[in-house]
Amino acid sequence: MTGSGGTVGPASLRAVLVLLLAGLLAACVNEPAPQVVPPAPAPSTAATPEPTTVTVGVPSLGAGFNPHLLSDQSPVTTALSTLVLPSVFRPDAEGTLQLDQTIATSARVTSTDPFTVSYELNVQASWTTNAPIAAEDFVYLWDRMRSEPGTVDAAGYRLISDVRSRAGGKAVDVVFSQPYPQWQQLFSGLLPAHILKDAPGSWTGALANGLPASGGPFRIASVDRARGEVVLTRNDLYWASPTTLDRIVLRAVDDSTMVDELRSGDLDAALPESDPTVSQLLAALGPAYRTQQAPQPVVTSLAFRSDTGPLADVRVRQAVAATLDREALRTQVAPGAVAADAFGLAPSEPGYASTAPAGPPARPDPAAAQRLMLAAGYVRDAQGRWGIGGRPLRLVIGAAAERPDDVRLAEAVATQLDAAGIGTTVVAPPAADLFVQPEVPATPPTTTTPTPSDTASGAPTTAPPTTTRSPGRATTTAPARTVPSTTVPSTTALSGSTGPPTSTTAPPASGPLRADVMVLPRPVGGDVGARYASDYGCPRPVPGGTTAVAASPTRFCFPALQSLLDGLVAGTAGVDTQAVVERVLWAQLPVLPLYQPVGLVVSTPAATESTDISPGPLSTGPFTGAQRWRTPSS
Structure with missing residues (x-):
């Protein structure tokens, strides 16, 4: 429709509609889109x-x-x-040593002159500090075992003259001063040298409350x-x-x-x-x-200090052993244990057989004990107490404070010796002192358990004991045990020096004492030849050096026996050598075997x-x- 009155024609109407639609579209584009918010996750109900x-x-x-x-x-x-x-060799279920390939991929004798064993170590083997298990760990263990006192089966390590590193420490050549057929027994329980080697006292102190790696x-x-x-x-x-x-x-x-x-x-x-x-x-x-x-894996024994003091005389050692009733001690302290009647093998080991003689010291013989004491120059006073030169005989009996059963055994031994006229003093120093130091603190036992035979003996105590609870076994805390005519004398009298007799009313000693008798847990298992040589061999210089190796806790040395022990270690001894060694040890008595705990x-x-x-x-x-x-x- 057209006309002069301003009417809108079809073309104009279409234009207006286009403009309106464009405006509407623009408005839709500029409006913000709605936000889609995901739902919050439900709280987890699964516990760690x-x-x-x-x-x-x-x-x-x-x-x-x-x-x-x-x-x-x-x-x-x-x-x-x-x-x-880590250990290079470990026993399988039957007890046969097998190479642990997580530690060493190869270990073999590579030379007989000089006798050399070569180890190829697993390149992945490492400590939790990321340091590799390497040659320095072999060197550290070798050096400590040949020079530290109170070690277990050190004889094999003393035959090593050199430990050489190859392949950046991942290969080791161990050179011996003589052939050693039981070399597979060595380098078990390796320790982290990179932590311990430069730390003073680390051999004992750093391992007292854990293992650092x-x-x-x-x-x-x-x-x-x-x-x-x-x-x-x-x-x-x-x-x-x-x-x-x-x-x-x-x-x-x-x-x-x-x-x-x-x-x-x-x-x-x-x-x-x-x-x-x-x-x-x-x-x-x-x-x-x-x-x-x-x-x-131990035999509990009484170790006799044989280098000095009263027990340096073999007749006194024999007399003390003849006085003791070994079976009564075992029954009283460890009734579940098995009697041990040999110095080498333990009752649970293959090939064990009793080597004990028919009479003392296998069985008590008071008459024989008296003859031996008289032969050694001792006499009895009017009260039946043994002494020499006007001085009473007193033996210090030591047991490790951390081993309550050993302390009970020391008390039982003291009771038997006291009844036979031999004065005693029981001390319970730390194990690290007792088995290492020539003298120990005069520490009275504080964790002992009275037994019926103690009561029957009439040995008085200074105060009633009180039962306490410890992290380990239940123990009884009591003051130091005293028995008639066994009051702790002065340090001078106990050390064996000459001088007037000490008064029985003298105050307890506060200085260090020599332990004449020790309750000794002797480890068993492994190479019996090395065990004999470690426990009963004489001190000797370290191969390639001048430092004398530490003696056993008894400090026993019988030169006539040494060649037999050397033959057992080297594997060259005759078939009867071990039997001969056993007879010599029963005669010399560096220790008195008692029992194997079970x-x-x-x-x-x-x-x-x-x-x-x-x-x-x-x-x-x-x-x-x-x-x-x-x-x-x-």
Whole structure:
């Protein structure tokens, strides 16, 4: 439609519509898009999974964790050495040494002149500090074993004249001064030299409360002596097959607590000592709980200090031994133990046989003891007490403070000797002092358990004992034991120097004393020839040097015996040599063997199925193969 009155034509209308649509579209584009907010995630209800754990009860944590020291021998130290420290060879289930290829890919004799063993180390093997397990660890162990006192089976290390490094420390040549057929026994329980070699006192001090690095499938996460607990966790830096478990907890418990915690499931297994009381407690658990006998890798002996003092006279050693009733001591202190009647092999080892003579010292003989004392110049006074030159005979009997059963044994020995007229003083210094130092602190025992025979002997105590609870076994704390005419004399009298007799009313000595008799846990297992030479050989210079190697705690030396011991170590001795050595040792008596302690391995039904825990080989014990254990709840 058209006209002069301003009417809108079709073309104009279309233009207006286009403009309106364009405006609407522009408005739609400029309007912000709605925000889509994702819903908040629902709070997670899944809890962090508990670490898979096996908890094992043990009698105590022991004095320390160096497997090469006499003072530190214990089931816990054996466990830590097995699970944490690297070893070139390890025993299999039958006890036969096998090369551990996680540590060394090869170990063989490469020369006979000089006798040389070459080790090719696994290039992946390393400590948890990322330092490689290398030649310096071999050097450190060799150097300490040949020069430190109180070591275990050091004779083989003393034959090494050099340790040479190759391939950046990942290959080692060990050179011997003579052929040593038992070389596979060496370099077990290697220690981290990069941490220990320059630290003063590190051989004992740094290992008293743990191991500073791991080279095995587990590592030590914590050692809590106040709670009596060691926690091992999986070593996440381990280069071989990882452990199945996250943790193994070693917990010190007394016998009654152990049974309660096995029943409740707080313990999966336990390693108590074997005795009638423990057996009675375990019987209440029922037959579903498996109990296995586990001979311990030690023989408990009385070590006689034979270089000085009254026991330097072999007749006095023989008289003391003839006075003691070994079977009564065993029954009183360790009724579950097995009598040991030899110096070399222990009763649980293949080939063991008694070598004890028919009479004393295998059995007590008071008449023989009296003849020997008289022959040595001793006489009895009107009270029946032995003395010489107007001075009473007094023997200091030492037992390690950290070993309550040893302290009980020392007390029982003192009771028997006192009854026979030999004055005694019992001291309980730290194990590291007793087995290393020529003199020890005059420390009276503080953790002893009175026995019926102590009461029957009429030996008075200065005050009633009080029972206390320790992280280990339940013990009784009492003042120092005193018996008639055995009051602790002055240090001078005990050291064996000349002078007037000490008054029996003299105050207790405060200075160091010589321990004439020591309760000595002698380790067993491994090469018996090296064991003889280590325990009973004479000191000799270190090959290639002038430093004399440390003597055994007895400081015994019988030169006529040395060539026989050397032959046993070298493997050149005749078939009858060991029997001859045994006869000489029974005559000379550097130690008096008593018994081999026996423990138990107890496991709950679930733990028996998941771990198949067993006594294991003598040298590695119940924790052999623990890297393959599963948690009992799985």
